[in-house]
């Protein structure tokens with residue numbers, strides 16, 4: 001079976017995790033601090049704050065920005081469920097906005113269609129690694145007191161204009177789940193240009209204690225910590241960070257390989273009537289975290305029909321990005337009409353793409369699709 005995704009892990013990651021265990025320091029410590037510095041430098045920003053996942057990172061940022069009950073947070077419905085759940089953790093209300101049909105991302109216009117006086121923030125998702133047009137969203141939000149939080153869960157290694165995604169002035173949250181590119185098993189990181197915010201996030205992620213475990217290690221025996229407010233345990237372990245440091249060195253190669261595979265998919269599938277392939281937006285470069293094929297009505301079989309035919313041929317695929325507003329957990333949330341979101345959720349599918357995928361694996365997949373297109 002050709003899988004949809006397979007992380008690129010090797011003996012270097014094994015050795016890094018083993019060395020951390022041998023060192024005796026396994027919880028958040030020196031490896032986490034190093035990983036934070038390395039990722040912040042890689043994206044070209046000031047500070048990194050490692051957390052246990054992108055989901056807890058989004059939760060922590062919303063909490064630190066003081067967003068809570070009575071506030072509305074605009075999110076795309078077309079995203080993994082965690083994006084829309086994050087505002088609920090702080091008692092705020094997620095408000096679903098539609099997306100652009102080509103980039104599958106929010107735009108200033110789709111945000112404007114649902115914004116109200118209570119809109120406190122927008123979670124701007126770089127969906128499946130496709131950068132969204134931040135400048136127009138920043139312009140829209142700037143005069144209205146609306147905060148932007150970038151959900152870059154899938155976007156490690158993507159480029160927006162002349163910078164890496166993560167270089168911007170607003171908090172950005174990455175995921176290191178194996179379904180993304182760079183993986184630590186589970187894990188996430190908040191990147192921020194605001195050193196005060198970084199300090200606050202570091203405190204909040206470790207029970208809001210006034211002295212971290214690492215600092216206490218070096219402190220006097222009677223320097224007791226304090227807990228001035230409600231905090232969380234959203235820490236990453238040093239074992240995870242050690243793996244992340246090795247993975248970060250491979251990130252450029254991961255993106256490069258995915259872009260080669262994407263070009264091959266595009267050449268083979270782009271010309272087939274009824275299929276739409278993803279392309280870079282004019283203002284950036286995607287990492288192709290997922291290769292999303294849209295099966296339009298002109299194709300001889302439906303998206304589900306094509307998924308079944310590929311499954312029979314030993315090729316795994318997944319539906320495209322979900323529409324959160326259709327899930328039972330959001331039954332009590334009103335949603336404005338989201339025609340593009342629903343159109344895409346019904347027609348998009350995710351193709352196999354992983355670092356070790358060969359040209360012949362890919363050839364087999366596109367050959368099978370070609371035969372379905374010919375009515376076979």
Ligand SMILES: *Cc1c(COP(=O)(O)O)cnc(C)c1O
Pocket residue numbers: 052053054055056079080082083125127151153154174175176177187188
């Ligand atoms: C995967 C994903 C998340 C959640 O990331 P975790 O690290 O698994 O919590 C959030 N947002 C988007 C857009 C995602 O794709």
